[in-house]
Amino acid sequence: MECGDKRTRETMTDMTLPGDGFRLDGRVAIVTGASSGLGAAVARALAAVGARVAIVARREDRLAALAKEIDGLAVGADLLEADQVDTVVPRVAAELGGPQILVNAAGNIFSQARAEDESADALARTLALNLVAPFRLSQQAFPHMREAGRGSIVHISSISGLVGIGSIPQASYAASKAGLSGLTSELAVQWARHRIRVNTVAPGFFRSEITGDLFDTESGQKWLHRNTPLPDDATPEDIVGAVLWLAGDAARFVTGQTIAVDGGWTAR
Numbered sequence: 001m002e003c004g005d006k007r008t009r010e011t012m013t014d015m016t017l018p019g020d021g022f023r024l025d026g027r028v029a030i031v032t033g034a035s036s037g038l039g040a041a042v043a044r045a046l047a048a049v050g051a052r053v054a055i056v057a058r059r060e061d062r063l064a065a066l067a068k069e070i071d072g073l074a075v076g077a078d079l080l081e082a083d084q085v086d087t088v089v090p091r092v093a094a095e096l097g098g099p100q101i102l103v104n105a106a107g108n109i110f111s112q113a114r115a116e117d118e119s120a121d122a123l124a125r126t127l128a129l130n131l132v133a134p135f136r137l138s139q140q141a142f143p144h145m146r147e148a149g150r151g152s153i154v155h156i157s158s159i160s161g162l163v164g165i166g167s168i169p170q171a172s173y174a175a176s177k178a179g180l181s182g183l184t185s186e187l188a189v190q191w192a193r194h195r196i197r198v199n200t201v202a203p204g205f206f207r208s209e210i211t212g213d214l215f216d217t218e219s220g221q222k223w224l225h226r227n228t229p230l231p232d233d234a235t236p237e238d239i240v241g242a243v244l245w246l247a248g249d250a251a252r253f254v255t256g257q258t259i260a261v262d263g264g265w266t267a268r
């Protein structure tokens, strides 16, 4: 193979084997929503490939147990409270070093009323936790990533941000998750010159504390299987691979994307 110019030669010298692109040795990562479900699974996966992981949520007993297991840093914070959101990155930077990876997995549904009946309070809380907190944390991680010359931000959205679900009403949740996709493409373009990549993973329904009822009832099972081409029930581990890929150099040419990991739900 010919290496025409200097830039090509440098790029080739920098090339790593595919497997190495999934290693995160020594990089500091922040994972919100890590006291259960997907966030906890992501924290374990990032630690397993060498990252030093700060885990964020409200249930401090759970955080302490996971921090012990992965030798991470537990950061208790209610991400509905702006002043608590603003403590997260400074604390992590002081105790572990500046973050180069941020995974915004904390999220919740505050209303399952029909759209015409959703309260203004539910809408405001949903946007505060699912959209505003990820934006604030991204802003605060930015100077650390810029200084390091690289960074990866992964938001956890939902297929609800891509398509209507309807039979489980969730208009404010859908709006908040769709907002993450807009935030993703704009931050990706603004911050690309610093090699800070910003992407979103949009899961389909997977088993967790917020979906237990759905997976454990016959009608829920029937509904899931009717709408999901792949036949298996999803768990957090089915979503983690995409997050791990986006976090590291294996995805170093991927930014601004919303990637559905949904068993084919949105492909129908």
Ligand SMILES: NC(=O)c1ccc[n+]([C@@H]2O[C@H](COP(=O)([O-])OP(=O)(O)OC[C@H]3O[C@@H](n4cnc5c(N)ncnc54)[C@H](OP(=O)(O)O)[C@@H]3O)[C@@H](O)[C@H]2O)c1
Pocket: 032, 033, 034, 035, 036, 037, 038, 039, 056, 057, 058, 059, 060, 077, 078, 079, 080, 104, 105, 106, 107, 108, 129, 156, 157, 158, 159, 202, 203, 204, 205, 206, 207, 208, 209, 210, 211, 236
């Ligand atoms: N499960 C699904 O089918 C599904 C589908 C699509 C998208 N998602 C998204 O995936 C993400 C993870 O959800 P999951 O299913 O794994 O649910 P989960 O097990 O209930 O996890 C939600 C996490 O968010 C944290 N959290 C909630 N409110 C918080 C607050 N005010 N401040 C700080 N942390 C808060 C929770 O911790 P504490 O309670 O300890 O604070 C918990 O760690 C969410 O963004 C969700 O919208 C889930």
